[in-house]
Amino acid sequence: MDDQAVLRTTPLHALHLSLGAKMVPFAGYDMPVQYPLGVMKEHLHTRAEAGLFDVSHMGQVIVKAKSGEYADAALALEKLVPVDILGLKEGRQRYGFFTDANGGILDDLMITNRGDHLLVVVNAACKDADVAHMKANLADCDVTLLEDRALIALQGPRAQAVLAELWAGVSAMKFMDVREVPLHDVPCIISRSGYSGEDGFEISVPEAHAVDVAKALLEHPDCEAIGLGARDSLRLEAGLCLYGNDIDTTTSPIEASLEWALQKARKAGGDREGGFPGAERILGELANGTTRRRVGLKPEGKAPVRSHAKLFGDAEGKTELGEVTSGTFGPSVEGPVAMGYLPVSHAAAGTTVYAEVRGKFLAMTVAALPFITPTYKR
Amino acid sequence: MLKFTAEHEWLKLEGDVATVGITQHAADQLGDLVFVELPEVGSELTKDGNAATVESVKAASDVYSPLDGEVTEINQAIVDDPSLVNSDPQGAAWFFKLKLKNVSDVDGLMDESAYKDLIG
Numbered sequence: 338m339d340d341q342a343v344l345r346t347t348p349l350h351a352l353h354l355s356l357g358a359k360m361v362p363f364a365g366y367d368m369p370v371q372y373p374l375g376v377m378k379e380h381l382h383t384r385a386e387a388g389l390f391d392v393s394h395m396g397q398v399i400v401k402a403k404s405g406e407y408a409d410a411a412l413a414l415e416k417l418v419p420v421d422i423l424g425l426k427e428g429r430q431r432y433g434f435f436t437d438a439n440g441g442i443l444d445d446l447m448i449t450n451r452g453d454h455l456l457v458v459v460n461a462a463c464k465d466a467d468v469a470h471m472k473a474n475l476a477d478c479d480v481t482l483l484e485d486r487a488l489i490a491l492q493g494p495r496a497q498a499v500l501a502e503l504w505a506g507v508s509a510m511k512f513m514d515v516r517e518v519p520l521h522d523v524p525c526i527i528s529r530s531g532y533s534g535e536d537g538f539e540i541s542v543p544e545a546h547a548v549d550v551a552k553a554l555l556e557h558p559d560c561e562a563i564g565l566g567a568r569d570s571l572r573l574e575a576g577l578c579l580y581g582n583d584i585d586t587t588t589s590p591i592e593a594s595l596e597w598a599l600q601k602a603r604k605a606g607g608d609r610e611g612g613f614p615g616a617e618r619i620l621g622e623l624a625n626g627t628t629r630r631r632v633g634l635k636p637e638g639k640a641p642v643r644s645h646a647k648l649f650g651d652a653e654g655k656t657e658l659g660e661v662t663s664g665t666f667g668p669s670v671e672g673p674v675a676m677g678y679l680p681v682s683h684a685a686a687g688t689t690v691y692a693e694v695r696g697k698f699l700a701m702t703v704a705a706l707p708f709i710t711p712t713y714k715r
Numbered sequence: 716m717l718k719f720t721a722e723h724e725w726l727k728l729e730g731d732v733a734t735v736g737i738t739q740h741a742a743d744q745l746g747d748l749v750f751v752e753l754p755e756v757g758s759e760l761t762k763d764g765n766a767a768t769v770e771s772v773k774a775a776s777d778v779y780s781p782l783d784g785e786v787t788e789i790n791q792a793i794v795d796d797p798s799l800v801n802s803d804p805q806g807a808a809w810f811f812k813l814k815l816k817n818v819s820d821v822d823g824l825m826d827e828s829a830y831k832d833l834i835g
Binding site for chain 2: 375378380567569570639641673
């Protein structure tokens, strides 16, 4: 009970309880892990219809240059991330990560050009450190953690139809577009993005109106509340990283197979080559390769292979190669799915490796990510 | 005669062979099961030792042996379809049959009303 006393709650906490959610501590918050529907049906419902997720625990941060110029904020943040932010158009969003001097990953984040400032969304567990990191390194910017806004994710093939009940203009948005729109006369910031592999939206709502907006979306017959349990299996099937599991300060973006997130402007020969922490290692690995890579892993049997299971090159457990960083049962794949790190010698799709589970060595095949076909609206 | 353990296993005694499974309460707490691993027929189990593993989408959990004994039969149906454990945990989704070392050990387990008190 002492643990519960210090847990924070989101603006939707009472709604979760009223919906019968099973609550668990997550990143310092009391969060819904599942509703009465259960993880399996919640996952499948999101892939078939639409799911509503409370992600208000994540950090929403405004970065605004003291000059008031977007370019100054963009160039400042580029000192911390290996991503082209100057070239990001107004009303567009991009994935990135804070790197450290060793080329490791401090956190991953979403970055939006909001005209005269940046809106960045960071992981709940990292948000205090991220804000401190930005404040310490972006002297000519004001960095403000928004404590008065909820964040609601709406994911799935019916997400557009559900959101269209509140705003007909939603159909004009494309993947990674961001718009400020009144929902129920409340100014909300909507991005067409998510963490499920499905088309969908993340909606930033002023705290006082979060329950109204969530309830209005849940009124749609195709929309169900979905907990963190299904959020994890959805993102893993979609091949998306979970910070702290699949990426952290011991993994470089290139080892993590995230090189697609680095645009030309920041790579060798680009207009603003390097200039981010760990650039020497990261650009070096881009040019010369790395010794290990994050890969998809498909267990051949029915047993899920969980994070930290050790991976071997042989069925006797003699040659240790690496470990699983995320693993679960994928309800849409109808079988276990996992991700992990392997030496490049064993990282090609189709390679067989062996995971140690309860004293047995279970065969897994290196598989292309994602495990499902994403339905992003490009 | 139905008996229960504090680890949420049930046990039904016929002669000196006990049929063992997990309780409705345990199945509800675990959520949708996706994998079941059972002991091998002929293996010797000890009271409170690992007997089986069940996995939900989220996590793996151990199932313990309620008493000492030898496994005489396992329920392949729940290996083939783990969701049976969620739908009928105290019926068709039994786990294994155990030939008890000492039948009188059963007297030390909880009856149904004591178990119901435990889970509130």
